[in-house]
Amino acid sequence: MRTIAVHTQTSEQIGIVLENNDVIEYVTIRPEVQMLSGSIYLGKVSHINKAIQAAFIDIGEERTGFLKKESIPWAQKSIESTLKEGQSLTVQVTKEPEGTKGAQLTADITVPGLFVIYQPYGKRTAVSKRIDAKQAEVLRTWTSRQLDADEGVIVRTAASNVSTQTILNEIDQLRDLWARQIKTSTTDRSRKLVDDPILPDQLIRKHPLSLITEIVVNNSQLSQSIKQRYPMLAEKVKWVKNISSYTGITINELQSKLIQPVVVTEQGMELVIEQTEAMTVIDINSHKFKQKTLSSYQKLEMNKTAAVEVARQIQLRNISGIILVDYISMQEKKQEKELLKYMSELVRRDPVSTTILGITRLGLMEITRQRRFSNVSDQLTAIQKPAFSKDTLIYRLERYLTENIQSEAVLVAMSPDLYYHKKQLLSQSISSKIPQELFVRQDSSITDWQIELEGSLDMIQSVISRRVYHVDNLF
Template sequence: MREIIFHTNTSEKTGVLIENNHINEYVIDRPGVQTLTGAIFVGRVEHIDRGLQAAFIDIGEGIRAFLRKPAIPWAKESIQTTVKEGEYLYIQVIKEPTGNKGPQVSADITIPGLYTIYQPYGGKTSISKKLTPASTAQLQSELEGSLSSEEGCIIRTAASEVKPEQVLRELEGLKEQWRELATQPLKKPPRLLWKDEIIPNQLIRKFPVNSMDAIVIDGVEASERLKKIYPSLRDKISWNPKRTNEAARAVQELQMELINSRLEIEGGIEIVIERTEAMTVVDVNSYKYKGKTFTNSQTLDVNRQAGKEILRQLRLRNISGIIMVDFISMKDQSAAEKLVNEMKKVAKQDLVKTQVLGMTRLGLMEITRKNEWISPVHLLQEKQGSEFSIETAVFRLERELLFGVGRNQEAILLSINPQFKIVKKQLLSGCISSKIPQELFVREDPNVSHYQIELEGSVDMVREVIYKRGYHVDNVF
């Protein structure tokens, strides 16, 4: 069973993918952390580099975007004859900025749906080979009449699961969406025109439609909005407070796991995950078996079990780039080959391109994984150590108060670090106290690391404790 659960009522939006009762993917959309991939801008051509055959575009983000000539569908000659300095263009981010480098952009705009991708300047159509010949022929015929020579589209594999009429209806909706965007007044360019939100849109579209059993979101209005955007998923989308509350508590526990570089799995196997600038290094230890000698088959079994969990952790932590895994040493070459083949099969379950390249001469398994979105681990912890960042602590407290602590109590006494209060004001525009049924009493304490729930109980009991201890408290937080 594949289920996606979204939390959108909290300031930090989250999405978790649950497969067979295990959280296998976790996505964060946090205020102040901008993800540009997929966003469409009205940009101004600032400079044309003839040598690079590229243009530098001002998109209003403080750093210039980079547009290559091949990313301009109508470019037939040199870039200097295709675009002019000072010209305004619709461009879409295809690669996030890194360091001092700006984002990479394309003038081949794409408006994605579940079954189709509309390209206003694509100039051609592509249809998945998995569609039946009859469906392909019908779609080709219909598309010839509904798309101009300038337009294009991609018919995705998911279209094989529905009737051609439904695919065409979605395409018309995407075309209308682009028309509304493109007819907006070009006021104050350069500027952001449209953003493809990771939560919920990109996460929903990531998985084949027929593979999703349920999409749960934490609000009636949000649920209805999703049903309107994705009518073919209407029966799978629901508002389920019990399920979202359970998932919120699971997220709190998951975060504790993710900031720890060491994890123990069944059978006394320990996996250590260390990230460096160049790569991620994973070590497999069988510490409960120290002093014992493994047979070849036992070694393979332990490595198989560890390998499955390692690939799960790559998805869960969204680790990309080069990954080197030091499994328990296998003397039998055929066992190593079996492990590589099994890892390749499991890696295919990851929709982010993951390649198991084999064993190096040093006996390390080499894996590469495509970079997609930002790793939740980067957001959850400080650069050094395994403590939560103060920003993460703010969002954890909000979720804890909304979904967990004090459900059956009248009042809560909360102590917070003064710096925590400052960061909370920066991150959360509204009061948490107004969202919960309990009466919340908050006091500042510089000795508290981030925050601490001091007391829960009746209003009279909490007031008495505050009075006896001489606390100065605030009811608005």
Template sequence: MGKLYFQTKSTEKIGLYVENNKVEAIQIDRPTLSMSVGSIYVGKVRNVDKKMEAAFVELENGIVGFLPQKECPFIMNTSIHTVLTNGMTILVQVIKEAYQDKGPRLSCNITIGGDSIVYLPYGEYIAVSKKIKEQKEEYEQFFTQLLLEKEGVIVRTNSVNKSKATLHQELGELRQTFQHLKQQSDSIKKPTLLYRKDIIPTKMMNQYRSVPIEEIIFDQYSTMKQMEKIYPEWKAIMQVREKLPLMEGKTIDQLLQASLEKTIQTTEGITLTIDETEALTVIDIDSSKFKSNQSKQLTLLQINIQAIQTICREIQKRNISGIIVIDFLKMKDEKERQIVVNQLQERCKRDPIRTEIFGFTKLGLLEMTRKREQISLLQLMSDSSLSNHITLNVQSVAYRLEREILEYGDSKAEACCIRTSKQIAEFTSMLVKNKRIDLEVYVLIDSSKNTYITERVGTKEMVMEYIDTQQHFVIDKLV
């Protein structure tokens, strides 16, 4: 049984999935992640490439996405350049997020996800979850009678708990949502975001619907009430705690920091080294500190099997995707290799994001892929993904500082004094300016800092006495 924890008070929203007191997954939602998978935009065609049979479409802030012809259901027996022209607006959906210097991948084949079904305005097919395949024919007959021309639907596992009347109503509501988006898009002449589901908590909760969950904890009552309406079947296990408990003995910020480190030491004495590069992620296993009384060959297999649990956990926590290569300890026996593959496949079934295991290469490296739905924690939080030393970017430091300031406010402190750089101070000021904080926040501007130091927190008198001794700094008041 698993547990879900959501921190939504601060601007950066964080979700955790915990199983057997181990953090299995971390997800982050920021305002800058509006181009997440599923977001729907009115886009403006920048350029149509005949040779590539694709269009480049501007979404917002100059960001351009890639729209291949095969993702345009309205283009039949002709070429994309005869239908789309430069400057025209078009309704598109993000199907793959931007990655490094590549813009997001787009589709005009819009999908609108609901509680039990996914509505496909141009889908022209009915698909049923494999987990309820014994009822496939029944659902196909039911929806065939309801769908209009060109429409399609994906029937989710959760449909099995809903009446046919409820499914009919949901289809109507999703159809109405799409028609509303279509009407909006007809009157908009510039790139505009029309529709986005929050990653935290909505999308993350949806990902774990087929997983046994025993407890869902929110730090805000208002967020819990919203989720009760969307996920009424989980209402009985939802609760509010203003301060989330420590996970694995760590705060959320300590968990995030640990999930950026290249080296992981397990309690069994196994060391993993994770290298994220632009092309792929390489995971190396070292067993120098592992102790066993078994034969060398059995020990190698034992280490590899034990390492799988940590490897899969780190992949999920770090949201690593794309090509992943794992350098397991070398095994000569093909049967032992197959045992490792089988164990890895079984463990990956617990990952809500699709993975595919390709097996061992001739060089003894295991190849696998994981669907890219969001950028990794390292890419999101750091500007130094190719460096041995991980440095948080300005935004990540500011989001962390915002959480700390909110905690000071909850603790009834009157004031605090922070020493940090001008960039971090300015970004933090943007985050907290609309928050209700009963706290005065002063900042000592120190250009040498790429992080922050809390110099004083407590009564206003104590903080002002300290500030009076720091006149060689530029001093700003954030709140």
């Protein structure tokens, strides 16, 4: 059973999902980052590109959105015969802007609810594959009767636990929302028509209603808003003044864990998570067991144990794209198939579409996960520039000094840490090899070393005296 906790009292708003007291999902909204996905806009066609059969749509944001012909339900011929420049058009954001690219758009609008997703131009009824086939057919029949020829719905997994009438009532509510707030817009000015906030709406809808035990918020107005918007959840919504005390974990503590590359399971196995721009690699480190001879059965069971944490970390850190997992090597193909099946069952619980592709010839499990919103690590951490080791910094300074024969004297400022490391690294002085008179001082404001001054010996000594520097002249 799951608890959704929404922290809204600070500038950074955060939602977490807990299952059996373990955090399985982390979502954040920051004031400087505008999230567009799911929002519906009244846009205007600003340019049509015949070559790629796509249109650029002005939606009133900083950059124009991108609309492919395939994303227009009524497009039967070319895009230029479907749309005209200057034409107003209702569109929905399916992918956030990235770099210089604008948001990706669709004209196949979806209006989501708890049990169904209403599609004004859908023309068909689709039912979640997780619903039993017999029940799915009943739901398909009843919902189809409720729709006009152009309309469509997607029946969500949560619909399997409520009455047919509840589902039909939600279809009417969503259709009414479309008719009142979106379709009947009275102006052709490009603007947002309906916002679909990540917190709390998208986070709540991601999880099956039957699994949600409670929704905890620290804002009384938000509490009332959720109850009004989702009457079926009203009894599960709680207002709590201090959510961290209620859930037993602070946001700062959670963030500190989320940026750590090493995760240790209760059984003592380690997951080493390395994320690059192209892919994410997860290495299952079994060094604790390397001195032991493991049977085939033990290796499989250890891999299954690790798989549970792999699936949890992928969802928690919102890792997407290409994922490679290096499990403990197993010799038998039968065991690999069993692990693949087990991992497939685990990722089915993830609301974001995740596919287990197989195991490569090198023994790596290939996984792909749909890209939705930012990777948690990208949100929380700064990009680290490559940095030289202390040893390398000392050797670079040594090389600079021995190669620089232009000046009579040199004043070097060095961090205290590097200053003492220099003494440990070099067993004997190399001062005789340095052509200049060398003066070294410690400076805690820098992280490596800097050539502070070069010139004549008299000038350097004068500066040292005037600034009252404490220096030595031994490298």
